Amino acid sequence: MRLSLVPDNNRLIRKLESIFTLADDERQVLENLPMQVMGIKADQDIVRQGDRPSRSCLILSGFACTYKVTAGGKRQIVSFNLPGDVPDLQSLHLQVLDTSIGTISPCRVGFIPHEVLRDICERYPRLAAAFWRETLIDAAIFRxxxxxxxxxxxxxxxxxxxxxxxxxxxxxxxxxxxxxxxxxxxxxxxxxxxxxxxxxxxxxxxxxxxxxxxxxxxxxxxxxxxxxxxxxxxxxxxxxxxxxxxxx
Structure with a gap:
């Protein structure tokens, strides 16, 4: 599936604006964010523990969860992922995923290449700060x-x-x-x-x-x-x- 410019990532903008004040040019960058959009059925993995992803996933619609599984097969959900969330944003800096992310309901997911995110963070330092704040809040939720x-x-x-x-x-x-x-x-x-x-x-x-x-x-x-x-x-x-x- 090719990369496309999608107009429906306003949930990401709303999510970031709920925790960080965005300027007009920063909002425009997010509105034009290139991503690969996929529909994923309920109860499917988006990424798995041990993956080495080259992109991060934005939940556009539907509900997902971040989880871990014991050796005996018991699952512990460690967060619910909602529209606007980028639950594996940490994979931009951590090479190997230590959790899995799966859908709860049917979801539309936008996959954003890491090179795109890195370029945005270099050109727009305040957006880098917004993404950093987002991951810090994820950690607060885990606590x-x-x-x-x-x-x-x-x-x-x-x-x-x-x-x-x-x-x-x-x-x-x-x-x-x-x-x-x-x-x-x-x-x-x-x-x-x-x-x-x-x-x-x-x-x-x-x-x-x-x-x-x-x-x-x-x-x-x-x-x-x-x-x-x-x-x-x-x-x-x-x-x-x-x-x-x-x-x-």
């Missing part, structure tokens, strides 16, 4: 997830992840009025928060019964945002958003 899995009870874990997803989706324009599409299965939540699928189901039922959320199919509606944040001990500071209204 928060370690806290979530290691020290919080099941009810708190699921509440916290739901809060994070809603805030991150709002930042890229994919959630409003405390509601969003959420095509994540209970099994995938279980792999992310270290519980069984049965336990995840029980915790979601409890959140519903307590009047905090409504979950119908792939659609999440938060009925009491303040109580859900309290239940998950959620403080959005670790997301380092410049636009604080996204976390309100």
């Amino acid at each position: 928060e997830w370690v806290m979530n899995v290691g020290q919080r009870e099941g009810y708190q874990r699921i509440a916290h992840v739901l809060c994070e997803l809603l805030v991150r989706l709002r930042a890229v324009g994919l959630a409003e009025d405390h509601a969003c599409d959420l095509p994540i299965t209970q099994g995938e939540f279980a792999d992310a928060i270290g519980l069984t699928t049965v336990h995840v189901n029980r915790m979601l039922q409890q959140l519903r019964a307590n009047g905090l959320i409504e979950l119908k199919g792939d659609r999440l509606k938060v009925l009491d945002w303040d109580k859900l944040k309290a239940a998950g001990e959620f403080d959005p500071a670790y997301l380092h958003l410049e636009r604080q209204e996204a976390a309100a």
Whole structure:
């Protein structure tokens, strides 16, 4: 598939603008970013642990996840990847991937050659700083997830992840009025928060019964945002958003 200029990478621009103030010329560079766009079915790997990629992947639409697998075949999801995310941006400087990235729902993915990213970083130092900030925030999210899995009870874990997803989706324009599409299965939540699928189901039922959320199919509606944040001990500071209204 040939490289093309695609007009639909506005999620990347929105994502970066939620954490960094872009100038007009920097925004234009991102609008004209050359990439190879592919449609990938659900439950497929985009890149695998041990790969030596020559490009990074931008999630244009759909949901993906970063994960690792034990020798016994157990999967630990370490982050959910949303439109606007470049989950393997670190591969620009780290030659070998130490995690895998796979789709959760059908996705459209833009593959950006590393030489293109390097050229942009050299010509636009502030964009290099924006990408660096993005990877630092990814690391902050990983730290928060370690806290979530290691020290919080099941009810708190699921509440916290739901809060994070809603805030991150709002930042890229994919959630409003405390509601969003959420095509994540209970099994995938279980792999992310270290519980069984049965336990995840029980915790979601409890959140519903307590009047905090409504979950119908792939659609999440938060009925009491303040109580859900309290239940998950959620403080959005670790997301380092410049636009604080996204976390309100």
